[in-house]
Each structure stands twice: as C-alpha cells, then as structure tokens.
Amino acid sequence: MIRIFLPPDELTSEQITITGEQAKHLSVLRVKPDDQVFIFDGVGNRYTCEVLQSHKKEVTARLIKKEPYSTQSPISIVLAQGIPKGDKMDLIVQKATELGVNNIVPLISERSQIRKTGKKDRWEKIALSASQQSGREKVPNISEPLSYDEFIYSCSGETPSSAGILLYEEEKTRKLKEVLGNLRHCKRIVLLVGPEGGFSKKEAQMAIEKNFISVSLGPRILRTETAPITAISIIQYELGDMG
Known part of the structure; x- marks a missing residue:
C-alpha cells in the first residue's frame, strides 16, 4: 500500500486535493483512479x-476511513550524531528513521570536517521519505546543527527514566548490550555518536561528566555511518520493539 503524509488541516473534508511534493510522489508511483x-x-x-483523479501536479482522493495508528517504539531514542563528511549523514538519517528514532541532532564536534551544512531541509525530506516507506505515523524531528559543547551542556545524562549512551572506541570493558540490561526502566535513550575519528578525549570526558555511559560495540572499529545503525538496532532489540 502506498503511504504519504499530510497535515491534519488538509484532511478535514471527505474529498481532498493533494498537491506539491506529495502529488509528485504519487505521480512517480503511477497511482490511478480507484x-x-x-x-x-x-x-x-x-x-x-x-484516488478519484490523478495528474502530475494534483491528485484528488476520497477519505474512506480514519483510524488511530501507531508504530511508535516503547523506547524513545534521540540520536546526537557528529556530522560526517560528504553525504554519509543522508544514509544515517534514512536508516535511523526506518529504525524508529524520534529525534536527530546533528553535531559539530572537534573532528567534524563540516562546520556549516545548510542541509537540514534535505535531511527532513529524507526522513519524510523514509517514514513513508517504513510505515511510520510520525516523522522524526531533525534539529538545527549544534556545537558539541552546546549540546552537552543542555543534557542531563541519566535520570530515573532516561539515560545517555556514548559510543567511544577507547572504552574497553563496557559493552552496549550489557549496559542496556541495567536500563530496562528507561523510556528514553540519548545516543551520542562521533564523526570520522570519533570524539576527542576531552569531548568524551565532557559527556561522562554529564552522566553519559561510555560503551563499546565490540572489537571491530565501525564506520561513523555504521555505528549508529548498529547501536539503534541493539537498543530497539533490547528495550524497544524489534526482534
């Protein structure tokens, strides 16, 4: 079944007109009457x-049924991701959306090679498309890029219902799976992932002082675009709705 998003104020009458990007999307998918x-x-x-009528720039449809619908995981995940080079962030946004992340915060850290992006609109479109493909009823929120310091100072790390997790390649003892076993009470996880080269020791220490728990994903060093996908999958398996 084809899936699209429209704001509630465009769904108030029995017959609706779909225009803009969503109409183009339906046109590409070759929807036709009935x-x-x-x-x-x-x-x-x-x-x-x-669908009643379908044109390249406008689609008319009749609302048949409205029903409550949710694919929300019981665990809310915030991905704070150091912005990597090139278009790697595109893949991270797409896969994080498919895996059920609620919020994505792009971070400018010491080892980020990109200081200004102007890509928020692009990432929002990617998140919208991934939400439609994966059947999510809500599109994750994508923040304006923040400096690492600004983000860390705004965080409280672990609370009775939430925890901060830092993926850190220098962590040799704590594995993510083991840590999650002690976080069954949590409703919210803030996941902190570095860009290429990871976080500096200073940045890691700042996070730890804010009660983030440093963890390892295992003996192999993962790429910056692989690490968040792996960690989110493990979190959803252990605390959420995967598996």
Missing part, C-alpha cells in the same frame, strides 16, 4: 483513501 492510499497525519491517525 487505487487506495494510506495517509498519515503525523499525530497518530491513518486515513484510507481512494
């Missing part, structure tokens, strides 16, 4: 719709 489409409103509802 096809059914799922529309998500971003606030927990799914609408079953029947």
